[in-house]
Amino acid sequence: xxxxxxxxxxxxxxxxxxxxxxxxxxxxxxxxxxxxxxxxxxxxxxxxxxxxxxxxxxxxxxxxxxxxxxxxxxxxxxxxxxxxxxxxxxxxxxxxxxxxxxxxxxxxxxxxxxxxxxxxxxxxxxxxxxxxxxxxxxxxxxxxxxxxxxxxxxxxxxxxxxxxxxxxxxxxxxxxxxxxxxxxxxxxxxxxxxxxxxxxxxxxxxxxxxxxxxxxxxxxxxxxxxxxxxxxxxxxxxxxxxxxxxxxxxxxxxxxxxxxxxxxxxxxxxxxxxxxxxxxxxxxxxxxxxxxxxxxxxxxxxxxxxxxxxxxxxxxxxxxx
Amino acid sequence: xxxxxxxxxxxxxxxxxxxxxxxxxxxxxxxxxxxxxxxxxxxxxxxxxxxxxxxxxxxxxxxxxxxxxxxxxxxxxxxxxxxxxxxxxxxxxxxxxxxxxxxxxxxxxxxxxxxxxxxxxxxxxxxxxxxxxxxxxxxxxxxxxxxxxxxxxxxxxxxxxxxxxxxxxxxxxxxxxxxxxxxxxxxxxxxxxxxxxxxxxxxxxxxxxxxxxxxxxxxxxxxxxxxxxxxxxxxxxxxxxxxxxxxxxxxxxxxxxxxxxxxxxxxxxxxxxxxxxxxxxxxxxxxxxxxxxxxxxxxxxxxxxxxxxxxxxxxxxxxxxxxxxxxxxxxxxxxxxxxxxxxxxxxxxxxxxxxxxxxxxxxxxxxxxxxxxxxxxxxxxxxxxxxxxxxxxxxxxxxxxxxxxxxxxxxxxxx
Numbered sequence: 167x168x169x170x171x172x173x174x175x176x177x178x179x180x181x182x183x184x185x186x187x188x189x190x191x192x193x194x195x196x197x198x199x200x201x202x203x204x205x206x207x208x209x210x211x212x213x214x215x216x217x218x219x220x221x222x223x224x225x226x227x228x229x230x231x232x233x234x235x236x237x238x239x240x241x242x243x244x245x246x247x248x249x250x251x252x253x254x255x256x257x258x259x260x261x262x263x264x265x266x267x268x269x270x271x272x273x274x275x276x277x278x279x280x281x282x283x284x285x286x287x288x289x290x291x292x293x294x295x296x297x298x299x300x301x302x303x304x305x306x307x308x309x310x311x312x313x314x315x316x317x318x319x320x321x322x323x324x325x326x327x328x329x330x331x332x333x334x335x336x337x338x339x340x341x342x343x344x345x346x347x348x349x350x351x352x353x354x355x356x357x358x359x360x361x362x363x364x365x366x367x368x369x370x371x372x373x374x375x376x377x378x379x380x381x382x383x384x385x386x387x388x389x390x391x392x393x394x395x396x397x398x399x400x401x402x403x404x405x406x407x408x409x410x411x412x413x414x415x416x417x418x419x420x421x422x423x424x425x426x427x428x429x430x431x432x433x434x435x436x437x438x439x440x441x442x443x444x445x446x447x448x449x450x451x452x453x454x455x456x457x458x459x460x461x462x463x464x465x466x467x468x469x470x471x472x473x474x475x476x477x478x479x480x481x482x483x484x485x486x487x
Numbered sequence: 488x489x490x491x492x493x494x495x496x497x498x499x500x501x502x503x504x505x506x507x508x509x510x511x512x513x514x515x516x517x518x519x520x521x522x523x524x525x526x527x528x529x530x531x532x533x534x535x536x537x538x539x540x541x542x543x544x545x546x547x548x549x550x551x552x553x554x555x556x557x558x559x560x561x562x563x564x565x566x567x568x569x570x571x572x573x574x575x576x577x578x579x580x581x582x583x584x585x586x587x588x589x590x591x592x593x594x595x596x597x598x599x600x601x602x603x604x605x606x607x608x609x610x611x612x613x614x615x616x617x618x619x620x621x622x623x624x625x626x627x628x629x630x631x632x633x634x635x636x637x638x639x640x641x642x643x644x645x646x647x648x649x650x651x652x653x654x655x656x657x658x659x660x661x662x663x664x665x666x667x668x669x670x671x672x673x674x675x676x677x678x679x680x681x682x683x684x685x686x687x688x689x690x691x692x693x694x695x696x697x698x699x700x701x702x703x704x705x706x707x708x709x710x711x712x713x714x715x716x717x718x719x720x721x722x723x724x725x726x727x728x729x730x731x732x733x734x735x736x737x738x739x740x741x742x743x744x745x746x747x748x749x750x751x752x753x754x755x756x757x758x759x760x761x762x763x764x765x766x767x768x769x770x771x772x773x774x775x776x777x778x779x780x781x782x783x784x785x786x787x788x789x790x791x792x793x794x795x796x797x798x799x800x801x802x803x804x805x806x807x808x809x810x811x812x813x814x815x816x817x818x819x820x821x822x823x824x825x826x827x828x829x830x831x832x833x834x835x836x837x838x839x840x841x842x843x844x845x846x847x848x849x850x851x852x853x854x855x856x857x858x859x860x861x862x863x864x865x866x867x868x869x870x871x872x873x874x875x876x877x878x879x880x881x882x883x884x885x886x887x888x889x890x891x892x893x894x895x896x897x898x899x900x901x902x
Contacts, residue, residue: 219860220559222584235897240890241871305728307737336666342723344878429549430674431871434723435880451552452863453559 207466214459225456232460244436245444245461251348252440253417256355261409263356264363269398271364272371282368285361293358297426300354304340312337341427344434351423351438359416363409370405374398404480411476415469421446441465510796511541515557516572517548517780520727520750525816529809536803540796551577551676551780552863558785562586569786569797572624575612575779576677576854580862582620587783590619593798603806604825612822612853613781621781622805625819627746628775628844628851629672629683631766635759637739641665646763650711653740653766657719660739669719670729672743673712673877677854678869679744679778683765684708686852687772693855698865698899701892709884711768713876723877742766744778745844748818752840762843774852779819820844861898868894 214232218225236242267285271278288296303310318324319333332338340346378397387396399406421442424432432439432447441461449458516522526544533542548554551574558581561567573581581587594600605622613621633646641660647653653669660668673680682692690704699705715721724732726743733741736756748762765772782801786794803809810821811830818841821827827845835842857865872891875881 220563222860239894239897241894306722306724307732339723342725344880430552431867431874434878435875436871447867448864451556452861452867453556454861454864 210459210462210466213455214457214463216456218455220453220455228456232457233464235457236460236464241436241439242444242461245439245441248348248433248436248438249418249440252352252355252420252438253414255349255352256359256417256420257410257413260356260360261363261406261413263360264409265367265402265406267360267364268367268371269394272368282365285364287361288358289361289365291358293354293422294426296358297354297423300350300423301341301427304350306336306339306342309340311340342434344437347427347433347437351420351427351433354423355417355420359413363413366409366412367402367405370402371398374401407476407479411472414472418442418465418468418472509539509541510792511543512570512786512793512797512800513543513545513568514570514800515545515548515554515568517551517554517574519547521746521817521819522547524749524753525812528812528816529804532808533800533803537796537799540799542800548572552866554780555580556863558586559584562785565787567785567787569784569788569793570801571783571785572780573621573783574677574854575623575777575781576856577862578613578621578781578783579615579856580860581783581785582615586785587620588785590622590784590798590801594619597802602825603802604810604823604827605806606824609822609824612777613783621783622801623779623781623822624805624810625746625779625813625817626822626851627744627778627819628847629680629742629765629778630745630843630847631763632733632741632743632748632751633761633763634733634736634739635761636736637665637668637758641668641739643739646761647740647766648764649766649770650715650768654714654718656740661720665739667722667732667737668739669715669721670724670733670738670741670743671712671715671719671721672726672729672741673716673873674726674870675744677778678866678873679776679854680742681708681712681869681873682776682854683772684711684768686774686776686850687765687767689773691852691855693857696858698857698895700869700888700895706884706888707768709876709888712873713882713884716877717879721877723874745818745820745841746778748840749816751818760840762840764843764847772850775847775850776854777851778854779822814841818844820848857895857899859898859900865895865898868898 215227215229216225217228217231267281271281271285274281304312306312315329315332315337318329323329324333338346340350374397378401379393382393382397387393419442420440424438424440424443425446427433428438432443442465445458445461445465448454448461516526530542533540545568548557554571554573555577558567558571558573562584567586573587578587597603609623609626610619612623612626613619631646637660638644638656641656641663643656643659647656657668671680678692685692685699685704685708688704688707690699690702692699692705729738729741730743730747730751731754732738734751734754734756736758742765745762752760765775767773782805784794784797784801786797788794805821806823807826808830810823810826811834813819813821814826814831814834820841821831835845856862868891872881872887872894875887876884881887
């Protein structure tokens with residue numbers, strides 16, 4: 167026994183030393199991760215059970231009151247409606263357009279680069295600056311959009327109800343109209359975001375093996391639709407999961423346009439009062455750290471949920487390696 | 488060798504600072520579109536009078552809400568400016584939290600404070616618990632702006648004096664082909680116009696620490712707004728867009744603070760602009776809230792030189808020629824007797840549009856702060872509720888009042 171122990175000791179020591187080095191090397195990254203990611207999240211969770219307001223010396227614990235209000239007050243109901251309307255509209259359309267644009271560009275060859283650049287431009291531009299440009303265009307009387315629409319007045323297009331009403335009573339106020347506001351934001355979100363999805367899909371398309379198409383053709387898949395359904399779409403599975411997740415998270419994060427259009431209130435009747443804006447309004451503008459933290463925690467839960475779904479899908483079946 | 492050179496440079500630069508003895512104070516104000524010109528006009532004379540005080544302007548606050556909020560954040564972060572301009576309705580929370588400091592020690596050391604034009608009635612806007620915490624800088628009241636050309640084209644000859652007459656005027660104008668007869672400034676800062684409708688009935692929105700949104704007067708105010716918005720078919724314009732549309736000559740009547748008069752006149756198109764007194768519910772209003780802002784001392788410096796410089800600046804902008812610039816460049820009234828009666832003696836005769844608010848001065852009431860920490864959030868709740876009337880989302884004023892009362896109750900202390 168003693169002999170064995172003596173033999174193992176230097177080995178164990180060596181192992182210990184290696185483990186220590188490993189921990190030592192990982193320590194800076196770990197410390198940073200805990201300090202700048204996990205600690206703030208914990209602080210937010212703790213604060214969401216309090217009524218802390220900025221500038222106050224102390225605060226009280228209020229239990230789940232903040233959460234209870236989130237689910238009972240009409241303001242927050244509007245917040246959920248606006249957020250989910252945005253996500254449900256923007257994600258499928260921007261993913262669909264991204265895929266469509268990617269396949270068209272992919273089939274083009276050289277000229278495709280020009281389209282790539284054009285579609286990618288809005289992604290590179292700052293959304294906040296773009297929002298201000300949109301605000302000018304959507305101005306009810308002097309904006310480009312309504313001026314252009316007004317050009318249809320006096321032509322056959324007046325027969326269409328939208329133009330008929332517009333010419334008679336003025337075209338919509340867009341940003342100040344509760345029926346249009348959220349859709350304008352959605353439109354800008356799609357316009358801005360689908361170029362990014364296109365680039366991701368382009369990367370995905372290059373990794374689809376040519377042989378698969380040939381094989382499919384030999385097996386009788388003649389039409390383009392068949393080839394897409396049987397080869398392209400399944401092969402793009404992992405890309406799609408990634409694109410949808412990223413689009414969802416980005417859609418949940420929408421803030422710049424709302425803040426630029428409606429710095430006070432989040433749209434007419436709070437119709438575009440999305441979660442990120444609510445966090446900003448409560449936590450930063452009104453100093454209500456408690457309720458602001460509660461919305462933040464809820465937001466984190468949503469994003470985490472999405473990430474978990476993505477992991478689960480990736481691990482399950484969408485991988486064709 | 489290198490060390491000695493560095494040391495010498497340091498010593499030299501230090502002595503250079505000593506020789507000039509420049510004191511720098513930091514200062515921030517709201518509403519750049521109104522006040523930029525005012526401070527620009529004041530600075531040359533101030534620099535001449537006090538060459539050793541340098542005023543460093545911080546980024547302007549977007550609104551009074553933003554001003555309060557920025558100060559609260561700066562207090563936590565420990566980088567408060569020396570002097571800040573705060574909305575009259577936002578002074579109380581800063582005093583409660585000990586951020587704004589009492590001006591009594593400075594006033595006590597002034598020999599002829601009264602003679603400089605500061606007197607009780609005007610200081611009362613910034614007096615809390617018998618202590619002066621701020622010097623009011625600019626006072627405004629709500630008025631009516633009328634585009635006489637549009638009114639004439641719409642067949643209106645006389646300025647309305649009650650809201651019923653305003654609505655009647657709207658209808659006449661609509662019938663005569665005027666698309667955009669009115670903009671009523673519901674979205675002005677701090678629920679000012681709601682308070683205006685309440686004060687018009689001599690009712691305070693906060694009475695003895697209680698928010699009186701459940702009063703019959705509040706219901707009257709809501710119904711009056713609904714009547715104006717729906718019967719005039721008022722467009723839901725953002726206030727800056729409304730101001731520019733009015734200046735461009737697109738809107739017939741605009742009800743807004745007199746404060747914007749300077750800005751509107753500067754960008755006014757080719758039309759005749761006349762201001763008139765704020766209409767009332769039945770007959771003239773019984774009171775109107777005082778808008779505007781006051782200079783408060785928030786310096787965290789222990790250096791008496793900095794504190795004295797801050798006081799000098801505070802006093803300069805609120806008295807004498809400094810205060811007179813307020814009237815000259817904006818539509819505000821300087822709340823300083825000497826500036827009003829001596830320097831501006833014949834100014835109002837030459838500028839009758841700015842006289843309107845002065846005539847309404849006897850109606851001046853407090854612009855009330857909501858109690859507790861959630862003042863900003865309560866302001867937003869009331870703003871949201873009125874927006875629902877404008878967009879036509881809320882049609883039953885009784886129900887709206889009920890909802891508003893409940894939501895505000897959530898935000899009140901012990902609520």
